[in-house]
Amino acid sequence: xxxxxxxxxxxxxxxxxxxxxxxxxxxxxxxxxxxxxxxxxxxxxxxxxxxxxxxxxxxxxxxxxxxxxxxxxxxxxxxxxxxxxxxxxxxxxxxxxxxxxxxxxxxxxxxxxxxxxxxxxxxxxxxxxxxxxxxxxxxxxxxxxxxxxxxxxxxxxxxxxxxxxxxxxxxxxxxxxxx
Numbered sequence: 001x002x003x004x005x006x007x008x009x010x011x012x013x014x015x016x017x018x019x020x021x022x023x024x025x026x027x028x029x030x031x032x033x034x035x036x037x038x039x040x041x042x043x044x045x046x047x048x049x050x051x052x053x054x055x056x057x058x059x060x061x062x063x064x065x066x067x068x069x070x071x072x073x074x075x076x077x078x079x080x081x082x083x084x085x086x087x088x089x090x091x092x093x094x095x096x097x098x099x100x101x102x103x104x105x106x107x108x109x110x111x112x113x114x115x116x117x118x119x120x121x122x123x124x125x126x127x128x129x130x131x132x133x134x135x136x137x138x139x140x141x142x143x144x145x146x147x148x149x150x151x152x153x154x155x156x157x158x159x160x161x162x163x164x165x166x167x168x169x170x171x172x173x174x175x176x177x178x179x
Contacts, residue, residue, distance in 0.1 A: 003067060011058050022050060025068070029075040035120070035132045036079040041086075049078035076137055080147045083129065119169045126150075127162035134159050 009017035029049055033042035052074050060070055120128060129148060133139040134155070139147070141155040148155070 007057060007060065007067070010054065018054060021053075025071055026050075028068070029071060032072055032075045032137075033079045035117075035136065036076070036129055037082060041082055042079070045079040045082045046075065048081070049075040052078065072137070076133070077147075080129075084149060115173065116170075119166060119173060122169060123162055123165055127158050127165060130155055130158040131162040131166070 006017050006020055010021055026046065030042060030046050033045040033049070036042070037045055049071075053071060056074075060067065120131065123131060126148070130144055133144045133147065134141070141152045141159075144150075144155040145152040150158075
């Protein structure tokens with residue numbers, strides 16, 4: 001069944017069409033939520049995302065690649081909403097404008113995606129969230145600041161720290177692998 005037809009039927013509350021959309025996109029959207037949350041919280045966020053998706057599906061009117069982007073955006077927002085509801089909000093103010101830009105080590109080419117995701121999970125929670133939003137999901141610092149209820153400068157600082165920590169973790173991982 002074509003996506004536009006599937007969407008039209010789902011808008012009309014056709015349970016088969018809705019189930020098809022869930023089964024087709026749930027693994028991808030769960031992976032998106034899992035980048036921000038624990039397994040259990042990611043499941044909750046995924047459920048919240050699908051509630052929002054079906055509630056607002058009538059507003060969508062574009063092509064398949066745009067549909068997947070639209071779904072991902074809703075899933076990210078659901079994960080961030082869960083974070084906002086459950087986490088203590090604290091900010092660290094640090095001026096990093098004078099610090100040197102980080103470079104990506106060459107060993108990253110040798111790492112598998114799963115290895116990188118495991119290392120990403122070792123980052124402190126706020127650094128991990130900013131890294132995901134900026135590097136993986138392509139949000140701007142201004143948007144991240146709104147999502148996480150932090151300042152734009154704090155978002156930049158957290159990204160700087162996340163990149164630095166990731167570089168150290170990648171280099172450490174490479175040292176271990178070369179032994």
